[in-house]
Amino acid sequence: MIGPSLARLSALPSMPRWMQNGLVTLAFLGLWQLVVSVGLQDEFWVSSPQLIVERLGDWQEGGELWDNLLPTLRVALTGFLLAAVAAMVVAVALASSRWLDEVLGWYLDVIYALPKPALVPMFLFALGLGDSPKYVLVVLIVFFVFYYNLRAGLGEPRANLRNALGILGARRRDVVLYLELPTLVPYLVASARIGAPLALVGTVFAEFFTATPGMGNLIERASTTIDATGLLAGVAVLTVIGALVDNMLRRLDLRIGRWRA
Amino acid sequence: MSASSPSSRSTGFTASVWVARIAILVGALVFLEQAPGTWVPKLFLAKPSAVGERLGEWMGFGDEDPILWDALRTTLLHAGIGLICGTVLALVIAFVVWRSTVLARSVEPLMAVIHNVPRITLIPLFVFWLGNGDAPINVYVIGTAFFPMFYNALQGWRAADRQVIDVLSIMGARPRHIFATYLLPQSREFILSGLLIAAPLTLVAAIVGEMLVGTGIGGMLSLYRVSFDADGLYTATVVASAVGVAINTAVGRVNRRHRTRMLETGGL
């Protein structure tokens, strides 16, 4: 039984990545269901794919799914965009003033070093159990991802390209359009790819503690009611969303970076 | 990470920078000291003086229980043990995957899928399975340390020069010789960089786990929040922050000395 399976494994690399992952996921889910159905493990403890799918169906009908998913996505996306814009403003400001860079940059480095999830109780305390602490956490996390990447991007001098463009007749506007902005784009895309999942996870984490609707809230409630199925259903939803977002960003990255050999 | 080139700056510049930094800090402290009670409801913020006092109590001054050291030790143990176990596990699995292409084809996609699952959401599940003690925290921290090290190791070994290995084999070296004389020294670089990436992550992971379970510094954060003890909460936050900054600074120093490049992973 091992032989043929191993032989089939050797066919794996010819498949595209998503197919490999898909197969592995299916195999894992199949094994899981098998273990539970046969009785090796109790459904109470580990739930089962079947139960999870049923629960997701219930959520879909009862509205819990969208009532919780949409707020989470809204907070994550808004926080993400706010942080990105703020980071761009700050990075450009600090790049143009050495003095500002020294003073504020130092504080930013210190704030970056703080363990941000550990600050959540403080946010909850000072800002309440609504949406504000979620936004603060997400913005804090995503800001630094963009900030440090943009700093690196802005710091690339590219003197020889600048000179060449000058001789070709470029004016200030041309240099910004054809040189400075394009060099920033890969950094923006990389920041987005790293920051998007972090925004999502940060929101969910904050939602463990807040009172407003959200996936983290849903999962936390399932956990306090010893509802393994509910918990894993929530995890499943988040995993799928995370994978979709990552896929989207990866394709954006490829499309934009077509020129990279 | 601030811009360098000290020789081109005058002492006047440096002085004004430091004045500004200190001014901001002092301003913030003064504001915090004055604000509660006057501008801001008393519970919202804590006075630095109160924080200092509480910190003293926690350290054992004035005959109080020195709970600070216990909590610190718990948290650092969680982080440290998780880091080491996660690293060892990652190295072992990465090595096996590297050596056997068959296993690689099944394990790597598996890792990619597991990596996608948001680990934080699994902590309640771990607590459910493993009880309310150290176990769920350790599992979570190990998981956090595992992935950066796994990918680093795999990448590092795959980048090993096949030609060197072939030449060594021809010279008569056995696999364990090759490992000892070439692979291990070559691995030091990326093992170090993996540790440097994972270290701050494990600290954060330990605190996060503790927040949901109730021990260590994370536990203190939870406790004082739900009992509306502003001074306690802020003091605990200061402690957690201090540990975080200390680890990040240490990592930064080692980094600068060895010039490895770090991923901006955001700390979660």
Next chain:
Amino acid sequence: MSVGASVEVRSISHTFPATKGNEPVAVLDDVSLSIAPGEFVALIGPSGCGKSTLLNMVGGLIRPDEGEVVYAGSAVGAVNTDVGYMTQRDTLLPWLTVEANVALPLRFRREGKADIKGLVTDALDRMGLGGFARSYPGQLSGGMRSRVMIARTLVYRPRTILMDEPLGALDALLRLKMQDELLEMWRRESATVLYVTHDIEEALALADRVFVFSARPARVLAELAVPGERPRDTRREKDLVAMYDVVWKTLREELDP
């Protein structure tokens, strides 16, 4: 057809100021050259002796400490957009296609869209790059990237072309081929060419006159008019072989400090 401009370098001296950890570096010492319109002039000398700096000054990228560059009768002040500049290093914008790259100088000069399209296609065809207009520089070989840079340089008809070891990154065989192409291009354009190189044979094969520079700080050690119609056989024509020896002997002394 464009006619080349005259270039006069008058008593130029220049020192680079001290940077972190380094002393100030004197690179040019009272250098004077006079180049007639349409001339192909080679500048040869040891590495780092200031030849590139001199080109930068003709291009208006650096102001000399002392002396001046007179271009087509007027002193060079700001960046000189009447020259073409080709370097060894790749200065193509990697995120633009070949045709977008070649179109850049025309865009900067605010030419009309229809004209741009025509001129670009022309330039690409002349360099044998017709089929690669939509490719990205990263997809092309070194030789082809050189050709794209040449196309980009020629498309706006500069009266003078500055070349800083443009073939340095190419392998020997490709270099010989590209030398022919450069000559071909020069004949067509009638531009003035200032060509910096390390390769004595290359200098003798291509130039009307060769200026030999000393080591840093650079002074003009010798000025030689190269005889013979191009293409030249630098290995067998007696005059050229003798000239090679002269240049080599002069340079060898400069290389041993």
